[in-house]
């Protein structure tokens with residue numbers, strides 16, 4: 001039998017940049033400075049520049065990046081505990097968790113059936129007088145920005161981007177400051193550099209970007225015990241810092257982001273050209289948007305059978321996500337809205353391997369998919 005095609009082999013991604021990563025880590029080790037040093041500042045500048053934001057603050061991980069934005073927005077009077085927030089129902093649970101922590105009323109909105117991202121018309125419809133915040137999750141690497149979001153911001157709604165999956169993606173619709181790159185579209189954005197993300201650390205890491213100086217200062221202070229200068233604490237904050245070793249690794253990874261996005265894009269294009277089975281729905285990209293393919297998500301009502309079939313042919317797949325946030329035990333009984341589109345997607349989506357793919361492996365997967373009869 002042919003070799004197994006893994007869903008994701010992170011060692012292979014790391015190996016591509018091994019020499020640069022080893023050198024970057026060695027420089028930090030030898031410097032004697034392991035937190036709040038030059039590697040972190042350099043990475044923060046590079047990240048801010050890459051998405052057209054004025055400020056970037058490195059954080060411990062993506063979930064903390066979201067928490068810091070929400071807390072900073074509260075501390076600076078942009079949001080208040082108890083406010084209503086609109087979140088996409090089809091997302092990873094980390095997009096939603098921080099709002100619960102701060103007592104927000106979470107309103108889940110059904111996805112667009114084509115993009116699987118937040119349905120902008122539904123978001124507009126859901127926004128009422130109590131709505132103060134919107135969580136724009138660029139799910140699977142697809143930019144979810146739209147004119148409706150600009151309109152909601154015009155009504156005073158604070159828009160946070162969850163850019164954990166879409167670093168480097170470009171939206172056809174410009175954001176609040178006229179730029180097009182995710183992370184620079186809304187009022188603030190959260191990034192995750194979890195190892196499997198398109199820019200992955202070798203451990204946990206994240207970041208916040210914003211062009212709001214007051215918010216950036218609050219995020220930076222909150223991530224460092226609430227301290228705005230040494231031994232002077234203006235907030236009861238957290239310890240959510242990015243460390244120098246991860247920052248140095250991320251500097252290398254960010255430098256190669258375009259190259260990585262091109263690889264993913266080429267793989268996605270080849271899948272789209274080669275998969276012809278009408279029982280399978282392929283992901284699609286709207287004119288002018290640039291997808292960065294964090295996941296390549298296909299759909300079929302017979303998903304579990306297809307997953308088993310592929311596994312039998314040595315092709316490993318994954319599901320993003322099998323159980324949506326509102327059906328998780330931690331949220332049991334807390335969301336009364338019916339979310340049939342989200343629940344149907346959860347039963348139909350299947351993620352194909354997309355990173356580090358050779359042409360022959362993609363063709364082998366396409367062939368298996370085309371031969372599949374449910």
Ligand SMILES: *Cc1c(COP(=O)(O)O)cnc(C)c1O
Nearest residue numbers: 061062063092094095164192194
């Ligand atoms: C990965 C991810 C997060 C959380 O990031 P961590 O670094 O794992 O805390 C948040 N939102 C989305 C959409 C993600 O994919």
